[in-house]
Amino acid sequence: MQKIRTYLGIEIKYPKTAFFELSSCEGCQLQILNKEATLLNFLDLVEIVNFREVMSNRSNDYEIAFVEGSVTRADEVTQLLEIRQQAKTLVALGSCACFGGVNQLKNRFQNLEWVKKEVYGNHPIETQEVRPLSDFVTVDFSIYGCPVKKEEVEEIVTNLVLGKSIEHPRYPVCMECTANGNICLFNLGEPCLGPVTRAGCDAWCPNNRMGCWGCRGPADDANLRQLQKIMDDHNIPRQAMFDRLECFGGFTSAMKEMDR
Amino acid sequence: MRNAINCDIKIKHLTRVEGHGNIRILIKDGQVKKASWDVVETPRFFEAILVGKQWENAPVLCGRICGICSIGHTLASIRATEKAFGMVPSMQTERLRLLLKHMETLQSHILHLYFLIAPDFLGADSAIELIKTHTEEIQRAARLKLLANDGGDLVGGRRLHPIRTVVGGFTMLPDRRKLATLRQRLYAALPDLNKTADLFGSFTIPDFFRETEFVSLQANGSYPFIGGQLMSSDGVVKEEEDYLAMTNEYMVDHSTSKWSKLSRKSMAVGALARVNNNFTALHPSAREIAGQLGLQPISYNPFMNNFAQLVECVHVVQDSILLIDELLGSDWQESRQQVIPIAGHGTGAVEVPRGILYHWYQFDGDGRITKADCVIPTSQNNGNIHHDIKAMVQELADQGKTDHEIRLLAEMLVRAYDPCISCSVH
Ligand code: SF4
Numbered sequence: 001m002q003k004i005r006t007y008l009g010i011e012i013k014y015p016k017t018a019f020f021e022l023s024s025c026e027g028c029q030l031q032i033l034n035k036e037a038t039l040l041n042f043l044d045l046v047e048i049v050n051f052r053e054v055m056s057n058r059s060n061d062y063e064i065a066f067v068e069g070s071v072t073r074a075d076e077v078t079q080l081l082e083i084r085q086q087a088k089t090l091v092a093l094g095s096c097a098c099f100g101g102v103n104q105l106k107n108r109f110q111n112l113e114w115v116k117k118e119v120y121g122n123h124p125i126e127t128q129e130v131r132p133l134s135d136f137v138t139v140d141f142s143i144y145g146c147p148v149k150k151e152e153v154e155e156i157v158t159n160l161v162l163g164k165s166i167e168h169p170r171y172p173v174c175m176e177c178t179a180n181g182n183i184c185l186f187n188l189g190e191p192c193l194g195p196v197t198r199a200g201c202d203a204w205c206p207n208n209r210m211g212c213w214g215c216r217g218p219a220d221d222a223n224l225r226q227l228q229k230i231m232d233d234h235n236i237p238r239q240a241m242f243d244r245l246e247c248f249g250g251f252t253s254a255m256k257e258m259d260r
Numbered sequence: 261m262r263n264a265i266n267c268d269i270k271i272k273h274l275t276r277v278e279g280h281g282n283i284r285i286l287i288k289d290g291q292v293k294k295a296s297w298d299v300v301e302t303p304r305f306f307e308a309i310l311v312g313k314q315w316e317n318a319p320v321l322c323g324r325i326c327g328i329c330s331i332g333h334t335l336a337s338i339r340a341t342e343k344a345f346g347m348v349p350s351m352q353t354e355r356l357r358l359l360l361k362h363m364e365t366l367q368s369h370i371l372h373l374y375f376l377i378a379p380d381f382l383g384a385d386s387a388i389e390l391i392k393t394h395t396e397e398i399q400r401a402a403r404l405k406l407l408a409n410d411g412g413d414l415v416g417g418r419r420l421h422p423i424r425t426v427v428g429g430f431t432m433l434p435d436r437r438k439l440a441t442l443r444q445r446l447y448a449a450l451p452d453l454n455k456t457a458d459l460f461g462s463f464t465i466p467d468f469f470r471e472t473e474f475v476s477l478q479a480n481g482s483y484p485f486i487g488g489q490l491m492s493s494d495g496v497v498k499e500e501e502d503y504l505a506m507t508n509e510y511m512v513d514h515s516t517s518k519w520s521k522l523s524r525k526s527m528a529v530g531a532l533a534r535v536n537n538n539f540t541a542l543h544p545s546a547r548e549i550a551g552q553l554g555l556q557p558i559s560y561n562p563f564m565n566n567f568a569q570l571v572e573c574v575h576v577v578q579d580s581i582l583l584i585d586e587l588l589g590s591d592w593q594e595s596r597q598q599v600i601p602i603a604g605h606g607t608g609a610v611e612v613p614r615g616i617l618y619h620w621y622q623f624d625g626d627g628r629i630t631k632a633d634c635v636i637p638t639s640q641n642n643g644n645i646h647h648d649i650k651a652m653v654q655e656l657a658d659q660g661k662t663d664h665e666i667r668l669l670a671e672m673l674v675r676a677y678d679p680c681i682s683c684s685v686h
Pocket residue numbers: 024025026027028029068069093094095096097101102145146147148324327
């Protein structure tokens with residue numbers, strides 16, 4: 001791979017890139033470190049100036065910011081606003097950042113005080129309703145998934161660096177699943193959100209004989225009523241469908257129109 | 261006589277650790293006024309999130325407590341659920357789960373040793389810097405990590421947040437030919453581990469000791485990772501279900517993570533605790549590496565935890581080879597048993613890279629969770645880290661060390677524990 005790009009004979013600097021995490025499991029960042037085979041090439045593509053999990057020196061001079069995790073405390077709002085001010089491009093990395101992720105399941109309890117008490121007893125603790133990044137700042141690109149798929153991150157980063165546009169598949173996971181020749185899980189009596197979830201993961205879960213849990217959020221034109229019908233036709237308990245739909249936060253608004 | 265030192269160190273969001281923690285050290289006229297380890301991570305309230313959820317959600321959600329030890333969390337979650345429902349996994353399932361667990365141990369320890377620890381000893385800011393100066397070492401680390409991650413993909417369907425592991429067994433079994441290839445690659449990795457031992461053996465680890473109590477699972481024939489009795493180096497032995505008597509969690513003001521103690525003011529869990537408590541159950545070649553690194557039980561030097569991790573790497577690679585031989589030595593049986601939920605509760609104790617982890621759930625008759633508790637290794641270590649910093653900083657102050665040296669050693673001490681902070685707060 002060529003290391004130095006030039007334009008009209010002038011050397012172009014590789015974009016300074018920073019990684020940040022709000023409330024998360026840090027799994028999406030780990031996916032980037034998990035790219036052993038291509039990690040070294042990837043590190044050649046950008047100049048990483050801030051990645052607390054792996055390096056000590058930190059710089060606040062960056063162009064691309066990857067932000068993992070959801071917003072759950074006031075200080076995280078401040079941090080996010082600061083990142084937005086500095087970064088030319090802000091990328092939401094993973095479903096926590098895009099939709100709130102599993103963390104947002106806390107929001108289904110009306111009573112935040114009960115939630116705090118259940119975990120910390122009477123010890124005072126600060127928290128607020130879990131929100132995705134886009135509730136506070138403009139997000140330039142979203143990388144879906146819990147966890148993100150490393151091949152996809154790589155492709156998106158390459159396109160970002162080269163200034164190409166980034167498009168997510170509009171179709172659902174079922175398309176990828178069928179192309180892979182999997183046995184449909186509905187035929188085995190198991191629930192799957194493949195018909196309504198945005199593709200791009202190459203049907204990761206159905207490939208491993210597990211129904212999709214919808215971690216990448218809704219595909220364009222996702223039809224939840226139709227999903228409900230498929231579930232009913234296969235005698236899948238409604239609860240199993242709702243558990244999956246609410247798991248990562250991607251379907252929160254789409255679910256409002258469904259009757260429980 | 262040297263001048264009594266003064267220093268004021270504030271480290272916000274310590275780097276090269278997982279999650280957010282601060283170190284604060286204040287020394288006046290050679291006296292340590294303050295030396296503390298504060299966890300400031302935002303809590304995610306997993307124990308509350310689980311309430312009302314159907315049993316099959318537990319492993320999916322709980323794996324997301326931590327990206328690095330997601331396999332361990334998933335397995336602890338499954339074990340707690342299976343025990344609550346009175347299920348006993350088949351021998352085949354047990355072997356596959358242990359093999360998957362070994363892949364996590366290997367990948368996590370290698371990541372920690374090469375990417376988070378080695379830069380301190382080699383005078384670099386990060387492993388990224390080492391790519392240029394220590395190419396061979398970094399390539400070796402990448403090879404070992406890739407092997408572990410490929411093994412995780414093969415058995416669990418995904419290296420982090422595994423897909424195939426479910427209550428009752430596995431959704432799918434690994435391809436037998438690929439298992440045989442994995443065995444070959446594991447075998448071929450042994451020289452890489454020997455070279456890793458040579459590298460780490462060449463580092464001089466700080467000479468610091470503080471007696472403490474080590475807590476882990478207790479060996480029952482083999483070096484323990486999944487379930488069984490709980491033990492401490494002070495002689496406490498408890499059943500898995502009595503885990504609360506081992507953890508005694510309490511809250512402190514300056515931290516969002518809970519703390520633990522047992523017979524003393526603090527306790528330690530993790531690779532060093534396991535190696536100290538179960539040394540004789542290690543694979544002979546792992547014990548040999550321990551000898552080479554000067555690690556003899558019982559060691560009270562917290563920096564030895566790094567060497568203990570390396571010893572465990574050798575153990576898990578050797579044990580994985582044996583497990584694959586056993587798996588390939590018999591035909592595949594049914595991969596998954598049927599799950600019939602009953603009301604009750606269960607505990608799953610699993611040794612994750614950073615120490616013993618417990619999940620406890622209570623279910624109603626429909627298999628819905630009514631209460632949950634997760635006790636994470638790093639929260640059990642927080643008290644120990646705190647008291648170690650205090651003791652070490654006083655020693656360093658007495659020796660008249662500089663600000664810079666104290667700062668670096670305090671950072672290295674915390675890193676040696678491989679704290680997993682976001683996990684400890686969850
Ligand atoms: S999206 Fe999933 S893998 Fe990524 S940080 Fe959130 S919980 Fe972890």
